[in-house]
Amino acid sequence: AMLLKIKFMMCGAFVFSLGVYLKIELLRRAEVMENTEIHVVPNILLLVGLASMGTNWMASRVCQDSMDMSRFPRWKVLLLAWFAVAALLCCLLVAVVVLSYALQGRLEESLKIGLRNGIRFYKDTDVPGRCFQKETIDRLQIEFRCCGNNNYKDWFEVQWVSNRYLDLTSKDVKDRIRSNVDGRFLLDGVPFSCCNPASPRPCLQYQLTDNHAHFNYEYQTEELNLYARGCRQALTDYYMGLMNSTGPGVLSVILIQISVIVSLRYLQTAVEGAMALENPEDESVGYLLEKGLKETFEELKAKVLDMVKLAQVDPTTSEVSPEAQEAEKGDNATKTPSPPPAS
Amino acid sequence: MPLMPVKFTLQKRVKLAQGLWMLYWVSVIVGILIFSLGIFFKVELRKRSEMMDNNESHLVPNLLILVGLLTCGFNAFGGKVCHDSLDPMKYTKWKPMLKQYFMAGLGFNVVLLVVALLCFLMQFSVYLTLADGLKYSIRFYKDTDTPGRCFMKRTLDMTQIEFRCCGNNNFRDWFEVQWISNRYLDMSNDEVKDRVLSNVEGKYLMDSVPFSCCNPGSPRPCIQHHLTNSSAHYDYDLRIEELNIWTRGCREALFSYFSYMMNSIGALVLFTILLESTDMAGLKYLTTSLEAMADPENPECESEGWLLEKSVKETVAEALGKVKALVKPNQVQEGEEGAAPAT
Numbered sequence: 001a002m003l004l005k006i007k008f009m010m011c012g013a014f015v016f017s018l019g020v021y022l023k024i025e026l027l028r029r030a031e032v033m034e035n036t037e038i039h040v041v042p043n044i045l046l047l048v049g050l051a052s053m054g055t056n057w058m059a060s061r062v063c064q065d066s067m068d069m070s071r072f073p074r075w076k077v078l079l080l081a082w083f084a085v086a087a088l089l090c091c092l093l094v095a096v097v098v099l100s101y102a103l104q105g106r107l108e109e110s111l112k113i114g115l116r117n118g119i120r121f122y123k124d125t126d127v128p129g130r131c132f133q134k135e136t137i138d139r140l141q142i143e144f145r146c147c148g149n150n151n152y153k154d155w156f157e158v159q160w161v162s163n164r165y166l167d168l169t170s171k172d173v174k175d176r177i178r179s180n181v182d183g184r185f186l187l188d189g190v191p192f193s194c195c196n197p198a199s200p201r202p203c204l205q206y207q208l209t210d211n212h213a214h215f216n217y218e219y220q221t222e223e224l225n226l227y228a229r230g231c232r233q234a235l236t237d238y239y240m241g242l243m244n245s246t247g248p249g250v251l252s253v254i255l256i257q258i259s260v261i262v263s264l265r266y267l268q269t270a271v272e273g274a275m276a277l278e279n280p281e282d283e284s285v286g287y288l289l290e291k292g293l294k295e296t297f298e299e300l301k302a303k304v305l306d307m308v309k310l311a312q313v314d315p316t317t318s319e320v321s322p323e324a325q326e327a328e329k330g331d332n333a334t335k336t337p338s339p340p341p342a343s
Numbered sequence: 344m345p346l347m348p349v350k351f352t353l354q355k356r357v358k359l360a361q362g363l364w365m366l367y368w369v370s371v372i373v374g375i376l377i378f379s380l381g382i383f384f385k386v387e388l389r390k391r392s393e394m395m396d397n398n399e400s401h402l403v404p405n406l407l408i409l410v411g412l413l414t415c416g417f418n419a420f421g422g423k424v425c426h427d428s429l430d431p432m433k434y435t436k437w438k439p440m441l442k443q444y445f446m447a448g449l450g451f452n453v454v455l456l457v458v459a460l461l462c463f464l465m466q467f468s469v470y471l472t473l474a475d476g477l478k479y480s481i482r483f484y485k486d487t488d489t490p491g492r493c494f495m496k497r498t499l500d501m502t503q504i505e506f507r508c509c510g511n512n513n514f515r516d517w518f519e520v521q522w523i524s525n526r527y528l529d530m531s532n533d534e535v536k537d538r539v540l541s542n543v544e545g546k547y548l549m550d551s552v553p554f555s556c557c558n559p560g561s562p563r564p565c566i567q568h569h570l571t572n573s574s575a576h577y578d579y580d581l582r583i584e585e586l587n588i589w590t591r592g593c594r595e596a597l598f599s600y601f602s603y604m605m606n607s608i609g610a611l612v613l614f615t616i617l618l619e620s621t622d623m624a625g626l627k628y629l630t631t632s633l634e635a636m637a638d639p640e641n642p643e644c645e646s647e648g649w650l651l652e653k654s655v656k657e658t659v660a661e662a663l664g665k666v667k668a669l670v671k672p673n674q675v676q677e678g679e680e681g682a683a684p685a686t
Contacts, residue, residue, distance in 0.1 A: 125562035125563070126562065131562070134561075134562070138559030139559050142559070160564065161563075161564050162563065164578065165576075165578055166577060170577075192565040193559060197497045200487035200488065200493070201524065201526075201527050202523050202553060215528060215532075216526065216527055
């Protein structure tokens with residue numbers, strides 16, 4: 001029983017820690033993400049982790065008490081709620097797996113806008129609130145080995161050198177500023193963080209489109225000088241990789257959770273059967289549903305209709321006791337000729 | 344008069360055995376920790392071996408791995424003896440080995456002390472190796488087409504980025520070396536020819552640094568070239584500019600990293616010595632109290648446990664006497680043989 005308790009708690013703890021890890025990774029790069037929609041995945045994982053630790057703790061207590069006839073009946077009322085909550089948790093976990101694939105598009109959108117802003121505000125190291133954009137983007141490009149949003153040419157369209165460091169009296173600078181409508185100092189150059197250390201030649205950052213500016217240089221065939229990948233692609237790949245690798249873990253937790261629900265149902269019905277017998281030491285039958293799947297469904301439908309009808313005809317509440325019902329699986333409990341009790 | 348005698352009832356003996364068993368397993372875990380730290384240290388040395396000209400000494404990590412394994416085995420054996428000590432049947436098979444075990448324990452503590460000393464003293468060797476190795480690394484930075492050195496550029500760039508350092512002592516080391524390969528120099532250019540002719544060895548020297556020296560935290564885009572010329576850049580004064588490139592030298596950065604690692608490992612080994620001594624003292628008490636039981640058939644009886652049978656002085660004198668006896672029989676025999684032919 002102790003071992004089972006630990007095993008069950010570990011599932012909840014595993015899911016919780018997965019959620020924590022994902023959340024931390026997302027928060028680290030929150031500066032280049034425009035919205036937090038993708039955070040719903042780790043949030044659900046955190047919630048489910050905590051809740052499943054609680055439900056599994058309760059399941060282990062039920063297991064312990066099931067051996068003692070005097071203590072078992074107090075769990076009867078709670079078990080109904082427990083089954084509902086546990087089923088809900090399983091559905092949430094399935095939803096997490098589905099969401100992690102479905103939200104990829106939204107993640108890319110959020111990254112696109114976030115990176116675009118980051119690149120635009122790269123030069124604003126003197127504006128409060130944006131003064132760390134430069135360092136963030138530089139470190140991001142170095143760590144993820146990427147350059148720009150889609151590729152390095154994104155840097156050509158933005159002024160990434162602050163006016164504080166431009167000699168506005170110089171002819172070259174004045175020409176460049178006048179050459180475009182917005183009066184921006186545009187370069188065909190990139191920041192140093194785009195440089196690829198694996199390049200055999202020292203990094204060429206400026207005048208990238210001018211083949212004659214550098215000896216033995218042809219920008220159309222030069223591949224290793226800068227990072228070829230865009231940061232949006234790099235970050236999306238990274239996060240998709242994270243969520244894909246957590247996929248199998250979450251699926252196995254779902255399976256374990258379902259097996260816990262099924263076994264607890266068998267335990268509940270078997271113990272109730274034993275309690276109804278004269279001699280509690282005898283064998284009793286455990287089952288998943290009192291009647292077959294179809295009949296249970298019909299019964300449930302009839303009860304619900306009854307409730308609706310009564311509500312319409314007579315607003316006073318009538319006694320209805322619904323039973324906990326679940327989908328049928330295939331497993332057999334021990335068989336002896338004893339009638340199944342009514343709960 | 345035995346050293347530090349303590350009276351043991353059955354309860355106390357049982358408690359001592361249980362506590363000692365737990366302590367032995369903690370020591371096994373510490374042994375595993377030393378083993379894994381040794382492996383980690385070895386891997387780190389391998390990773391940076393290019394910076395040390397492949398000259399680094401692997402003595403300390405190899406010793407650590409060995410010592411870690413020995414600690415595990417030693418303490419596992421001790422734990423087993425503790426576990427069996429309360430069962431007279433099992434204990435009898437361990438009894439004859441105990442004397443050798445204690446001797447081995449003492450020797451092992453001496454070995455641990457030597458390893459700890461090495462951890463602290465080998466740092467000097469690491470420092471010297473780093474100084475030499477980095478000098479060569481900077482010199483061979485440009486040789487990306489020479490087999491055996493073609494990855495030096497990438498390794499040095501990644502090291503400077505990761506450890507936030509530039510050059511050997513500081514960034515001026517780059518001014519004394521040609522770090523641009525001749526393949527990328529336009530030898531027909533006048534400026535290039537001037538620079539090459541300006542020094543005896545015909546090296547193309549610049550007052551520039553590679554891009555990996557750039558500090559992402561600088562508010563202005565990185566200035567790599569013409570670093571000593573304040574008028575080459577707008578609003579730039581080399582004497583007060585601090586954030587542009589990393590000011591620390593890589594030798595200092597790498598050394599502080601390795602020294603921190605070696606100091607913590609040395610401290611852990613010293614802690615292990617303490618732990619081992621405590622283990623041995625506890626085991627000595629346990630074994631002597633078991634042997635001193637007046638009535639072996641009655642486990643409930645009280646007995647006395649001690650650390651040494653006689654006081655420290657007498658024990659040392661006895662040990663010296665034994666060592667002399669080992670040496671002397673040979674001398675006495677030689678003397679007899681010498682006397683026999685003489686007469």
